[in-house]
Amino acid sequence: MKYSFKNDYAEGAHPSVLEALVRSNLTQQNGYGLDEFSVNAERIIQQKMKNPKAKVFLVSGGTQANLIVISAFLRPHESVVSAATGHIFTNESGAIEATGHKVHGIENTDGKIRPADIQKLIDVHQNKPHQIKQKMVYISNSTELGTIYSKKELIDLYQFCQSRNLYLFVDGARLGHALTAESNDLTLEDFGKYTDAFYLGGTKNGALIGEAIVINNENLQEEFGFHLKQKGAMLAKGRLLGIQFEELMKDDLYFDLAKQANEQAMKIKEAFKQIGCDFLCETFTNQIFPILNQNQINQLSTNFDFYVWKKLDEEKAAVRLITSWATTNEIIEKFINEIKNLK
Amino acid sequence: MKYSFKNDYAEGAHPSVLEALVRSNLTQQNGYGLDEFSVNAERIIQQKMKNPKAKVFLVSGGTQANLIVISAFLRPHESVVSAATGHIFTNESGAIEATGHKVHGIENTDGKIRPADIQKLIDVHQNKPHQIKQKMVYISNSTELGTIYSKKELIDLYQFCQSRNLYLFVDGARLGHALTAESNDLTLEDFGKYTDAFYLGGTKNGALIGEAIVINNENLQEEFGFHLKQKGAMLAKGRLLGIQFEELMKDDLYFDLAKQANEQAMKIKEAFKQIGCDFLCETFTNQIFPILNQNQINQLSTNFDFYVWKKLDEEKAAVRLITSWATTNEIIEKFINEIKNLK
């Protein structure tokens, strides 16, 4: 069977996470997120962020996190601004609109948006109330193109949002990978300071399922539990999420796993560079987008699975390769050998 | 006081419409669209379209018509494709999204969309069910830029929609103006044949309020009344709409008024052409977009009101001028004189 580089959720959970589930299995716990593990996971995240006032809510997946946060924060006449490449704009089957809110998509080349882009959008929506009111900015870090925001970029965005009365919400399905990229200068603490809310993705980084929504803005914390319940996100056995996040966060396993995934991707990237390959965009996380010709794609497809991401011309296309904490050295070596043999 | 060319709804109703309201005022009628006038208006529209199976539903305004038709026709996971200049995409404060549906906006220069544009959009939404399913195409005729669709263009669009299993819905807030433009080759009958649904706008063409939604596709007619009621569009005194549409349609007053509005606009257009003016786009309906410099704008603004539509550079901008059935020859002459005096 081919080895898949198609995504970072092809395997189960990191063994330590499974062990934690087994270990705690028969102790009785409160339901609905009131178990001791969930409470503890919140405390650990608050401590690591140095933000004891933040509130943490554990949910099953990214689309769920996005739709609950956005619909809970916005009033009916308010919209959210995203990159046109953003997950909520293009890959959630209209989940945000289904809660009643327009998503604006800003064209871009690197998965990121800047204050000037947002200002331009606001400028052409001045005919109130005929045009909708922008109230939130949604970004992903790392982005859907594997790129990351710098500290300066995040602070600029946050200050811009503050000045325009916009919330800043970060989709962190791959926040671990962003924070452990070699080019990164942001910390978890920064996300506690320079965002209204964000989430730490577990599904793509060692957990079976789970994203930890962190709400910094105290005005937005109130009655959030109702929204979890109403959208079907409040698990009876919330312990399943609590145990996993406690295990991932308590000794930085979360960051170790992400770093390891990034390093495997960087090895592959280096191998492609060695043979003179270009990339759709320069990335330092667990997603890389080398540009290959059709022959090369065919050759690599014999033993490996991956997505052809974007046709560039008749001959060439960017492919997407994703590594995870479960990608072994053995696989990487085998793949690099095949890269070296590409014509 | 300045005379306003800002829109085509600055005055009340055509006097014949008011007279019809006065004439019928004290007869008792059934409520909720079951009055004899509404029934009669439906019959007249069916006859003029030569489509006796069409159903007609009278509502108060365009945004209301759009949101009810779209939310009644689509299932939760289906989206609608519009020009990025389309009223539903940019000028209805998120009304469509508030009913749960995504609106895709297609960039354009003339307010119109073509099959190739729609196909391109469909092509990048093939990752089902992660990406939403397109199920309807929304166009305006005349468009928000005053342009109109030719018969060939409408048929091409309809056939494309049929082949892709998409509904075609036409916002006809200014359909009267489109159908009476000198460059037009479409008829009301064509709209009964080459669309799933459309509406005839009354508000901008002689009525106090009112748009007549026409549903040709028999599968979509069923239980439509529930949607009218649920969205607050079913007037207790539906007679108010019935009387107006009966009066406008029975002797083609509707088309006479639109034609008259177009002719007044064409006189202004000719005057601008005489002084060598360019236009944002070539139009033959009651909206024109001459490109003026700031001095010219200032001069004309002394006695007349209109919108500066789009800045083109430091010096020049396109302005929007709209005429209506109520625009008198006297006003047109006065305005043309001022155009002639522009430097």
Next chain:
Amino acid sequence: MKYSFKNDYAEGAHPSVLEALVRSNLTQQNGYGLDEFSVNAERIIQQKMKNPKAKVFLVSGGTQANLIVISAFLRPHESVVSAATGHIFTNESGAIEATGHKVHGIENTDGKIRPADIQKLIDVHQNKPHQIKQKMVYISNSTELGTIYSKKELIDLYQFCQSRNLYLFVDGARLGHALTAESNDLTLEDFGKYTDAFYLGGTKNGALIGEAIVINNENLQEEFGFHLKQKGAMLAKGRLLGIQFEELMKDDLYFDLAKQANEQAMKIKEAFKQIGCDFLCETFTNQIFPILNQNQINQLSTNFDFYVWKKLDEEKAAVRLITSWATTNEIIEKFINEIKNLK
């Protein structure tokens, strides 16, 4: 043809209202509720209420008013409490739920609800966040059964709502009739003091269409225009509503018409009492519910139309008779004669 007592919207508008429309027809006005008539109508209502901080928004109909107010005021996890006989609970085709909010229906015998009923409902919804949070109380005055709230009842409800952090919203589709009933002790001023919002119904009291939403609670006024637009309620020719309410309110025509309608109903009620009839509930407004046997119903149905409201047993049923400002003395005399002849 039979004369209809089925409802109070079978005729058009009071002649003075039509005259006001004719009189102002050709003056140019701003669109979307910014016309001088709407502005003036707001000022008059503020003055009559002695509440200059109230905001007034004119819309087409009652269901529209209800759904916009409720969805604008509530957050997604909040619900509204109504009488089970309330219009929003049973007669708006799920309009409120379609905006995402649960409506609780409280059983009752007279169309009214009291603090104790609401408290009981709150008491069985204490398992937060699994059970929804009640945030608004909706009442109608006059109610769907023609009854009215006393001053003490309204103040009690408002104080209860204040103490429980609930909004109080009054559906005033027939508020004119309530305020002019002989048993009434409330004033328009009281509605400016003891409610968060209410509306003055025009459709059932002299207007062609139109309800004037009055928002007293300043926190709820903000950005309300967006909601009007998004729900399709912002008429391009808002003047249509402004002119009518200015005419109805400026010299108390609104209250004169309602009083007249009530008086006609009271004449009929007296006639039924004379022949020993019982009533479903005692009312002093323009709706009466005499209890008749099948023979009597058949007799009266020969020349008059009305609804059989509620079967009481094999033999008897309550019928509903509604009068309006347009019900003439001649009709009333004719009907009373027929009542006298009942066996």
Next chain:
Amino acid sequence: MKYSFKNDYAEGAHPSVLEALVRSNLTQQNGYGLDEFSVNAERIIQQKMKNPKAKVFLVSGGTQANLIVISAFLRPHESVVSAATGHIFTNESGAIEATGHKVHGIENTDGKIRPADIQKLIDVHQNKPHQIKQKMVYISNSTELGTIYSKKELIDLYQFCQSRNLYLFVDGARLGHALTAESNDLTLEDFGKYTDAFYLGGTKNGALIGEAIVINNENLQEEFGFHLKQKGAMLAKGRLLGIQFEELMKDDLYFDLAKQANEQAMKIKEAFKQIGCDFLCETFTNQIFPILNQNQINQLSTNFDFYVWKKLDEEKAAVRLITSWATTNEIIEKFINEIKNLK
């Protein structure tokens, strides 16, 4: 620490389920429910139901299952009928209404609804389109009161629904317990024949999380995946659900666990009967509702946790006791001893 009889989700998963997760952990699988375990789980359920045309969709929890099924099946103007004790009516924080649909609650004493109740509701909703259209009946089995439907009752309901053009949907959060109760005469096969859709609850019967939605009605299967995605229910690692349901269903572990939970409850019930206790309703599943006086409640609360379900008078209340597959014989014996010692 007290032992809790408050619910059946206080522990983790059955050990066999955890072992299956561990066993399969590092094999790569397709995401989003296309893994081999989910495919296999569907096949097993089809076989046990003898309904190869049924489709199975695995989701995280019961509220999620309810809101997705109901919003996917209904059009905007359609409502769902439930017992007033039904989970969707009272315990999901308005989840169904948040998708736009009204839920009607039918008063009852045993958690069940019958055709006559539903017909009565339909009868008072005949004023179409002002009153909403009922299109679905929702029941729970076992119910929120621990009772179950007999085969005759289910068939009667289904035939009634068929004759009235209503869908029948069964919330099976505790379907295992219903099907293994000593008084039960229904089979899984019956649920494949006499419902449009239902689900098999895993969360309360051996799984960490998971409910298996089964759609029998082929017209309702189409494009269901979009709804899962749009509501945030499509897990990237769908394997988590597939592995659990394969393990639970392949050798009837699912039914063994439910039966065991029921038996533990029956032992407690017998002990209460021995001391002459009455019950709120007679149940044969894992929920029992003995009626105790305050002294007895206090005594039992020393070492055990449970909910006081319903106050009956000053002195007496019904308490709710729930057992699960994880309730040991040792605990049962200890509890029964305490019952015997009650005064």
